[in-house]
Amino acid sequence: MSSKAVFLDRDGVINVDINYAHTPEQITFIDGIFDFCSSAKAMGYKLIVITNQAGIGRGFYTEETFHALMDWMFAQFAENNVPLDAYYFCPHHPEYGVGEYKQDCNCRKPKPGMIIQAAGQWDIDLAQSILIGDKQSDIAAAIAAGMPNYILFEGQFPILESH
Numbered sequence: 233m234s235s236k237a238v239f240l241d242r243d244g245v246i247n248v249d250i251n252y253a254h255t256p257e258q259i260t261f262i263d264g265i266f267d268f269c270s271s272a273k274a275m276g277y278k279l280i281v282i283t284n285q286a287g288i289g290r291g292f293y294t295e296e297t298f299h300a301l302m303d304w305m306f307a308q309f310a311e312n313n314v315p316l317d318a319y320y321f322c323p324h325h326p327e328y329g330v331g332e333y334k335q336d337c338n339c340r341k342p343k344p345g346m347i348i349q350a351a352g353q354w355d356i357d358l359a360q361s362i363l364i365g366d367k368q369s370d371i372a373a374a375i376a377a378g379m380p381n382y383i384l385f386e387g388q389f390p391i392l393e394s395h
């Protein structure tokens with residue numbers, strides 16, 4: 233049986249977006265994120281982070297630094313009894329990427345690549361899933377992936393309804 237997921241943008245949804253955060257000291261969790269994820273999990277949603285990380289491609293920080301931060305972040309969620317399931321990231325930038333990172337890829341939102349990849353790897357039914365992001369490019373990625381359910385986050389997490 234396929235599963236359903238809440239796709240979470242990271243910067244601006246999970247943590248306050250300060251542009252190119254890459255260390256734990258730079259992370260302030262957004263109020264309500266743990267409770268929201270906890271309710272989603274209780275309703276059977278997987279929790280999958282999808283995040284553009286052009287800071288890698290631009291040479292501001294490395295993939296290794298990014299993964300270390302995600303490990304730390306996953307540990308914080310686990311400590312709050314709401315383990316995240318996975319994360320997907322795009323390190324590219326079509327103009328400002330350095331070397332191999334300069335790519336007009338299919339993973340950078342508003343493209344749907346990360347959502348499609350996650351759906352394939354986790355057998356996720358996108359029709360039953362929800363995306364929450366703080367930018368129009370997040371919403372555009374959801375639409376491009378064919379998702380009917382998406383929320384532009386403006387500071388209040390939604391109350392999820394069971395279907």
Ligand SMILES: [Mg+2]
Pocket residue numbers: 241242243244245249365366367
């Ligand atoms: Mg964002």
